[in-house]
Amino acid sequence: MDPQNDREQADAFAAGALSVATLLNHKFLEPRYQYSREIDPIVGVSFTGLFDFFVHAFGVDWLRWWEQGRPATPEGIEFKRQEEAYLTRWRDIVHAQVWDYCDRHGLRRPNRCTTVQPSGTKSLLTGASPGWHPPKAQRFIRRITFGKNDPVALACIDYGYSVIPGQSDKDENGNLLNDPFDPRCSEWLVEIPIAVSWADLPGADEIDISQFSALAQMDFYMNVQSHYVTHNTSATVEVRESEIELLGTRIYEAIQNDEGYISAALLARFDDRQSFPRLPFEPIDKAEYDRLSAEVLVRRKTDDFKNALQRYDLGELAEAGPAGCDSDKCLLPEKNPS
Structure with a gap:
């Protein structure tokens, strides 16, 4: 959305609000679920791509402020005030729309209507950053897990994307397989080169997103919460x-000061990615992105992905499509208990 177009934002969040408000008409077959709905109805309007939106709204200076740890400088205080203004306006639009719908249809008003849900593959494939989170990099290889010969993966091959064996496919010596058509291969990783929408902004390449501190992430998350x-x-x-x-102290303070903190997952960050080959996200530079994108065009057999998909999908594969979870949280190697 255009950060300067208030009408466009209002329409988008109003549409999201209406789409969830209609769910309040649903009648649960399980009595305790229906009882819960009657005494405490809740709905959730979420968004994705917030980080990208604010880069477009505030420019590269906002990224540099992140790089500094989001300090409470005069510029930083103003950035945070503007973030709050956007977030509060969107929240108020959602609640007003949901409550108006409930009043007109004789439904009990939910007292909680906004959330940020986990962002899955579909939103990431639009090039949007996930939920409120910063992207992994300005440019990266996105690897999506499919079953071998999945119709979507086969269509991706025709569209020019490369396919490699999954992380679990290894030879008798424990080495990763390289040929996706090897009989021992059971999963495919489709590799898609992706650039965020602001990757070419002057100065954006100078900022290493992977170095954003945990406290800066926590600060932004709490602003959203x-x-x-x-x-x-x-x-x-x-x-x-x-x-x-430092992060433990900050979380403790947020709880003690009743700042609205509920929960957050913590993921160890490893600067040495060599330990985990073929992760779902692999940061790359502009030269590598341009090279991979050019190779996609060379391999491309069709410009119509839908027609490519229809060649392989006969409508009979109920489980076709990406794996239920292919994030870096799900695919780290399992450790057997000693």
């Missing part, structure tokens, strides 16, 4: 070992 979300925000704060004490 405090000024938009009325139940919970899906949040994964990526933290280095040296940041554990």
Whole structure:
């Protein structure tokens, strides 16, 4: 959405509000679920791509402020005030729309109508950053897990994307397979080069998003929780070992000061990615992105993805499509208990 177009934003959040408000008409077959709905109805309007939206709204200076840790400088205080203004306005639009719908249809008003849900593959494929989180990088390879010969994956091949064996496919010596058509291969990773919408902004390439501190992430997450979300925000704060004490102290303060903190997942951040090959996200530079994008065009057999999909999908594969979870939280190697 255009950060300067208030009408467009209002229409989008009003549409989201109406789409969830109609769910309040649903009658549960399970009596306790229906009882819960009657005494405490809740709905949730979410968004994705918030980080990208604010880059377009505030420019590269906002990114540099993040790089500094989102300090309470005069510029930083103004940035945060503007973030709060957007978030609060969107929240108020959602609640007004849901409550108006409920009043007109004789339904009990929910007292919580906004959330940020976990962002899945579909939103990420639009190039949007997930939920409120910063993207992994300005440009990256996105790897999506499919079953071998999945119709969507086969269509991706015709569209020019490369396919490699999944992380679980190994030879008898424990080495990863390289040929996706190897009989031992059971899963495919479709590799898609992606650039965020602001990747070419002057100065954006100078900022290493992977170095954003855990405290900066926590600060932004809490701004979203405090000024938009009325139940919970899906949040994964990526933290280095040296940041554990600082982040732990900040979470403790948020709880003690009743700032609205509910929960956040913590994910260890490893600067050495060599330990985990073929992760769902692999940051790349502009030269690599341009090279991979050019190779996609060379391999492309069709410009119509829908027709490519219809060649393979006969409408009989109920489980076709990406794996239920292919994020870096789900695919880290399992450790057997000793």
